[in-house]
Amino acid sequence: MQPIRNVAIVGAGLVGSGWAIVFARSGATVRVYDAEASIRASVLDRIRDSLADMREVGLVDDVDAIAGRITVADTLGDAVSDADYIQESVFERVDVKTAISLAIDAAMRPDAIVGSSSSGIPASAFTEGCVHRSRFLVSHPVNPPHLVPVVELVPAPWTDPAIVPFLRTEMARFGQVPVVVNREIAGFILNRLQGALLNEAWALFEEGYASAADIDATVAHGLGLRWSFMGPFETIDLNAPGGVADYAQRLGPLYHSVAQDRTEPKPWSEGLVGKVAAERREALPGESLADRRAWRDGRLMRLVAHKQAQKD
Amino acid sequence: MQPIRNVAIVGAGLVGSGWAIVFARSGATVRVYDAEASIRASVLDRIRDSLADMREVGLVDDVDAIAGRITVADTLGDAVSDADYIQESVFERVDVKTAISLAIDAAMRPDAIVGSSSSGIPASAFTEGCVHRSRFLVSHPVNPPHLVPVVELVPAPWTDPAIVPFLRTEMARFGQVPVVVNREIAGFILNRLQGALLNEAWALFEEGYASAADIDATVAHGLGLRWSFMGPFETIDLNAPGGVADYAQRLGPLYHSVAQDRTEPKPWSEGLVGKVAAERREALPGESLADRRAWRDGRLMRLVAHKQAQKD
Incomplete structure (x- = not known):
């Protein structure tokens, strides 16, 4: 397979626009499509804003050059027909993923590769009916993909086995950190690890061992540093x-x-969730969530710049 | 209770010498004791080396002033008899912790507080026979305590309830991030959260979903950033x-x-551990472990400096 030069982004929300930055900053030509006209109209401005923020902390140099490699397509066919690689990032529901996969399938080059940003639904659940289903797999990023580099590559049972090692090499070339999940499992690796820690955190809170704030501090000022x-x-x-x-x-x-101690796991009950939510809403009112997300994104960006500045 | 001004460090290995830095950098007078004469002879040099490293990344200013507040005691009694607070960091085995607790008990002021660096053994397992057992609790740090600020405060059933809120305030004043574990539980909060994630990681590896390296990358380049x-x-x-x-x-x-999926947990079997160990030793030969630990400590120190430079 030839190196990926032309990329299509299908679904241009936060995840999709982040992916556009990933590919364009490493020199690929990127065509972006979203079914929503308002998103198509605003996506380039949002990408430029993100790139300007990244330049401020030294993560990119030439905003114009990167943004100049990204164009918006008015139709799905126009976005994907010439693409070597198609990154799909639409709403995570099986019916939505199935419909977009069939539409991509009908418009793609037979030798293109289609990676879905699905964070939990495996590709086998929404690509079975595709003519080119052997070209589809999950390429699950962490949001936002232009800052957090990990990407989980999860093949469906029918994914061409040559695709995973190829895409692993290509994703690394684009500056991501690909990890291979050898076969499908609910939650893949990342969300299963997160879930295991979360389940223990909820149980400790429920049993009264510590407040949610103290459990959070144990990670943010201890366990999470390494x-x-x-x-x-x-x-x-x-x-x-x-x-x-x-x-x-x-x-x-x-x-x-x-x-x-945890062999009889209970679902996160409404009452339990309500108690943590009450503690969180006291620490951070609902109307401040958006501000705190902006704080998080700034911290994340500066952390990534810090990590890149380390010599090894 | 009066603010802590005089601190005794009992056990001056990596953990104890880190604790000495914590207290001395915030102005406390610190007396250090270790049963090993060779450790007593070298501890001040090790502390000065750590402080010099910290100065290089801007974590401390005046090495001499901090080191000048730390002295070595030749006997346990000499170290603890005048202390407001005693931080015990000896080898983690019940008989060793019991013996040192009884010895501290015999030499301490009745109103002093004794925190043990125990990472898993609860204070009730080694302080029951102490006359002043109501003054003992666990103050579990992450290694090294002068870089990773979290400290778990875990009272025994007989710990004076006034001590926990007092020590929480004091530990925060010394620049640590105290968390309160309301009652004893194996592993406290930090190691239970770590264990939950590790157990899932081992299971995913055992079932062939991913390599240990890819599971590690999922955390180091994804989940662990936030x-x-x-x-x-x-x-x-x-x-x-x-x-x-x-x-x-x-x-x-x-x-x-x-x-x-994990309601029938198996111990980490010898065969399973052997496979991960083999993968690790291929990635990092045993003779390179020490170099890699030095790399880790450097990364940790620079990360902590990065975190301190953030405005919020």
């Missing part, structure tokens, strides 16, 4: 004199007991 | 238009299914 530059296996590998095997021998029994 | 400045509840609170309650409604069922 995890922003090392994964959980490397963390424990470095945390015992003899490496991960030594660590497992010392602490495996403790962690097994943690799991044994 | 968690280095926001906790898990705040993260999901900002990740749905209507906040945490909205998020729980959308994604609660997915996360419940993650938990339902």
Whole structure:
């Protein structure tokens, strides 16, 4: 397969416009399409705003050059017909994903690759009826993809096996950090790891061991620091004199007991969620959520700039 | 209770010497004791080295002034007899913790407070026989405490209830981020959250969904970024238009299914640990562990400096 030069973005909300930046900043030509005319009309301005923010912290140099590689298409066919790679980021519901996949399928080059930004629905749930279904897979980013580099590549059972290693190389070339999920599983890797930690957090809160604020502080000022530059296996590998095997021998029994405490998981009940929501709304009123999201995005951008400035 | 001015450090390995920096940099007078003469002889040099590293990234200004507040005591009694607060950081085994707690108990002021750096053993397991047992609790830091600020305060059933709020205020004054664990539980909050994520990571690896390296990358280049400045509840609170309650409604069922997949937890088996260890040792030979730990500590220090430079 030839390197990806022409990219189509289908669905140009926050995720899709972030993807447009990812591909354009590494030199690809990007055609963006969204079914909403208002989104098509505003997407280039939003992308320019993001690029200007990124330039301020040194994440990009030439905003005009990057933005100049991105154009908006008025029809899906116009966006995807010439694309080597199509990144689909529409609303996450099986019927919506199925409809857009069939529409892409009808307009794409037979040798193009289609990655879906789906964060939980596997590609097998919405690509079975596609003529070119062997060209489809999940390419799940973290939002926003132009700041958080990880992308989970999850093939459907019918995805051409050559696509995963090819896209892994290509995504790395575009500055992302691809990880391969060898076969489909609910939540893929990222959201399963998040879910496991969240489930324990909810249980500890429910049982009265700590406030949501203190559980949050345990991560934000403790556990999460190493995890922003090392994964959980490397963390424990470095945390015992003899490496991960030594660590497992010392602490495996403790962690097994943690799991044994949770063999009858309950759903996050309405009452429980209500208590955490009440604590959160006291700490941050609902009308301040948008401001806090802007704060988060600024912190994230400066953290990414900090990480890029590290020599290794 | 009066603000803490005189601190004793009992056990002066990596954790204890880090604690000495924490208290001395905020102006406290610190007396350090370790049963090993070689550690007593070297601890001030190690502390000066750490302070010099911290000065390089702007975390402290005046190394001499801070180091000047730290002295070494030749006996336990000499270290603790005048202390307002005693931080114990000896080897984590019940018999060792019990013996040192009894020795501290015999030498301390009746109104002093004793915090143990125990990362998993609750204070009730090693302070029951102390005359002043109501003055003991766990003050569990992350290593190294002078860089990672979180400290878990975990009272034993007999800890004076006035101590926890007092020490919370004092630890915050010393620049730490105290969290309160309302009652004892194996692993406290931090290691339970870590364990929950690790257990899912081991299971995903064991079932062949991804390599240890890719699971690590999912955290280090994805999930872990936000968690280095926001906790898990705040993260999901900002990740749905209507906040945490909205998020729980959308994604609660997915996360419940993650938990339902793990209702028969197995210990980390020798065979499984061996496979991850083999992958790790291929990525990082055993003889390079020490170099990689130095890399980690440098990254951690620069991350902490980055975090401190953020305005909020």
